[in-house]
Amino acid sequence: MLSGVKHIILVLSGKGGVGKSTVSVLLAIALKECGYKVGLLDVDLCGPSIPYLLNLQEKDVHQCPQGWVPVYSDQDQNLAVMSIGFLLKSKNDAVVWRGPKKHAMIKQFLTDVYWQDIDYLIIDTPPGTSDEHITVMENVRSLNCDGAILVTTPQAVAIEDVRKELTFCRKTGIPVLGVIENMSGFVCPTCSECTNIFSSGGGQSLANIADIPFLGCVPIDPRVGQSVEKEQSCVAKIPDSPVTAVFKDMVKILTKPIAGAEDGTAET
């Protein structure tokens, strides 16, 4: 099923709540707005937030002869979404599964979803380095996986956790595409003054130390939460937000051919 997918990008974070799902959604929307066909797969089985962030909670997944038909978030069918949230009877149901069942579910997501021909598949993972990550890595490593984006916040504790993700990627042979520092300062809507609530610069210095690309600082902007909840793109709806520029630049970086990718020596 993933043979028609040209690029796969994993989104990882060491800690929960750093904005990994938000980054996944905004990246998927930014890619779509640049003209790419995009799939967004939520493998956070215990905390699926993608349907909520895209305001798709009421949608269902259907079966076709080829497999599961993902939910489309738009009329022109350029953003396809799959999440366990679409399979639960009630959005309040909890998924209380042990590793083997999670493994089987993720494998099914990777083999049974009929994505058709898409340019980018963004995979939003749970925080940390758990069974779910190993299953995803094992299944996408040999496919068109460009690599992983690491999301952090500026606090030292989040940066420390992202180092573990880096080690995990290196051990499992997944290239690291770069690090994003989310919630990096608050931009005042009145005077546009940026206040670094959680300090700043941690993501950039980690990127320097680890010799990986730094993909940008995403500031706290209340409109980000509001817009994703209404399935609106901050890239289109709040063009004056610094967030818009960050995601546009990120698309430019990520859609560039990866140096060394063909001979398997891409930066890890």
Ligand SMILES: Nc1ncnc2c1ncn2[C@@H]1O[C@H](COP(=O)(O)OP(=O)(O)OP(=O)(O)O)[C@@H](O)[C@H]1O
């Ligand atoms: N740059 C930002 N500006 C404003 N709000 C943000 C920003 N990034 C994330 N948020 C908000 O922070 C909350 C947590 O974000 P999100 O669910 O994406 O985190 P997560 O890392 O995926 O969490 P989890 O680990 O639980 O899956 C959400 O309400 C989201 O709208």
Ligand code: SF4
């Ligand atoms: S940054 Fe300036 S305008 Fe914004 S709340 Fe503070 S003092 Fe007021």
